[in-house]
Amino acid sequence: MENFYARIFDLACKGWGKTHPNPMVGAMIVEDDEVVAEGYHECAGSPHAEVIAFSNLGRTPREGASIFVSLEPCSTFGRTPPCTNAIIQSGIKKVMVCCLDPNPEHSGRGLEILKNHGIEVTLAPESVQARFTRLNFIFNHQIKSGTPLVALKIAETSNGMVAEKAGHPSPITEAEARIDMMNWRRLFPAICVGAGTVLADNPSLTARIGRETWCPVRLVVDSRLSTLAPGVSPRKLYFDQFTDHTFILTTTSLTDGQCIQRAEELGVKLVEVAADKDGRMLPTSLRTVLNKLELNSVYCEGGPSLAQSLLVADEIDYLFRYRSPKFFDSPDALAAPDLDQYELREPVQTILGEDRLTHGFL
Numbered sequence: 001m002e003n004f005y006a007r008i009f010d011l012a013c014k015g016w017g018k019t020h021p022n023p024m025v026g027a028m029i030v031e032d033d034e035v036v037a038e039g040y041h042e043c044a045g046s047p048h049a050e051v052i053a054f055s056n057l058g059r060t061p062r063e064g065a066s067i068f069v070s071l072e073p074c075s076t077f078g079r080t081p082p083c084t085n086a087i088i089q090s091g092i093k094k095v096m097v098c099c100l101d102p103n104p105e106h107s108g109r110g111l112e113i114l115k116n117h118g119i120e121v122t123l124a125p126e127s128v129q130a131r132f133t134r135l136n137f138i139f140n141h142q143i144k145s146g147t148p149l150v151a152l153k154i155a156e157t158s159n160g161m162v163a164e165k166a167g168h169p170s171p172i173t174e175a176e177a178r179i180d181m182m183n184w185r186r187l188f189p190a191i192c193v194g195a196g197t198v199l200a201d202n203p204s205l206t207a208r209i210g211r212e213t214w215c216p217v218r219l220v221v222d223s224r225l226s227t228l229a230p231g232v233s234p235r236k237l238y239f240d241q242f243t244d245h246t247f248i249l250t251t252t253s254l255t256d257g258q259c260i261q262r263a264e265e266l267g268v269k270l271v272e273v274a275a276d277k278d279g280r281m282l283p284t285s286l287r288t289v290l291n292k293l294e295l296n297s298v299y300c301e302g303g304p305s306l307a308q309s310l311l312v313a314d315e316i317d318y319l320f321r322y323r324s325p326k327f328f329d330s331p332d333a334l335a336a337p338d339l340d341q342y343e344l345r346e347p348v349q350t351i352l353g354e355d356r357l358t359h360g361f362l
């Protein structure tokens with residue numbers, strides 16, 4: 001059974017970062033202990049995994065066949081008809097469900113509908129359910145809270161530093177951890193950094209995995225438009241092939257001005273956000289912008305000032321904390337926010353070469 005769970009998990013993961021605002025889902029038809037057809041949800045608006053699996057089978061399932069679904073089949077009409085209908089119509093009599101629908105209003109309903117049609121429904125053991133539920137933590141958060149998920153990533157040295165010298169890029173982690181970060185970047189529809197990071201690191205903020213370069217919506221929090229100031233050489237994310245993915249969140253009024261003209265020339269979009277008492281972005285504005293742009297989550301890569309503001313304002317839902325064995329002892333080193341004070345819920349630890357990642361809910 002574990003082999004089937006592992007296979008359907010990988011199947012669902014084929015939709016990694018591509019299904020927003022929908023969850024990643026896989027479905028697999030099994031006859032005589034053999035997988036005879038499979039399907040996964042590719043992107044919002046495309047057919048659901050169960051429907052694809054039946055279509056790939058291309059015939060009526062044999063007697064005794066079962067269908068594995070990574071998530072409880074939907075029981076309501078959305079952009080597509082409910083998957084419970086597709087299962088009932090297929091004539092299949094056994095359904096193995098890896099985890100429940102996170103929506104408290106629907107959870108368990110799909111299972112009940114199937115049972116009422118004489119279908120044997122088996123819910124996976126709790127440890128398996130936990131793994132499959134966690135896979136869709138972004139979707140689950142949005143469904144349960146009605147707000148986008150704000151995740152923060154910080155990479156720090158063993159003595160809690162994020163840069164050897166403020167204003168300069170400093171590699172903290174090694175290759176394995178950097179590959180891992182790219183993978184998480186790929187999961188989120190948006191990425192966010194503060195002006196300090198754009199000025200210091202000149203990042204592209206794309207996810208580079210193998211030969212694929214993918215660009216999320218890039219949000220730069222820059223109250224005074226200092227990243228566009230005269231004398232600042234154009235930052236990569238303002239003139240690369242993905243410039244139309246870049247938004248600057250600013251508290252500067254969007255009336256005529258040199259920086260605003262420069263943004264227009266570059267094709268970068270400006271979004272005016274509410275200011276705090278110091279004229280910086282009010283931390284709650286980040287979620288307002290995500291809602292406005294219909295984004296269900298963001299991977300915020302700091303830097304430390306923006307991270308601290310979001311943490312203090314209780315605007316972070318999920319933390320990715322990378323720790324390297326390096327030690328920056330220079331008096332110019334820049335400290336990360338004190339993350340030890342936060343206890344993560346459902347923490348997951350991963351060893352990545354010399355580095356470690358701990359991630360979980362705040």
Ligand SMILES: NC(=O)c1ccc[n+]([C@@H]2O[C@H](COP(=O)([O-])OP(=O)(O)OC[C@H]3O[C@@H](n4cnc5c(N)ncnc54)[C@H](OP(=O)(O)O)[C@@H]3O)[C@@H](O)[C@H]2O)c1
Nearest residue numbers: 155162167168194195196197223280281302303305306309
């Ligand atoms: N190790 C890591 O994980 C990591 C990640 C990123 C960056 N870094 C390093 O961090 C350094 C940059 O640090 P930083 O703190 O200057 O970067 P930052 O947090 O990216 O940017 C800070 C700037 O964001 C703007 N901002 C707008 N609203 C804000 C708010 N509510 N709260 C805080 N800031 C707000 C402010 O500029 P305005 O007032 O002009 O808007 C502020 O100066 C670089 O050396 C970089 O290499 C390390």
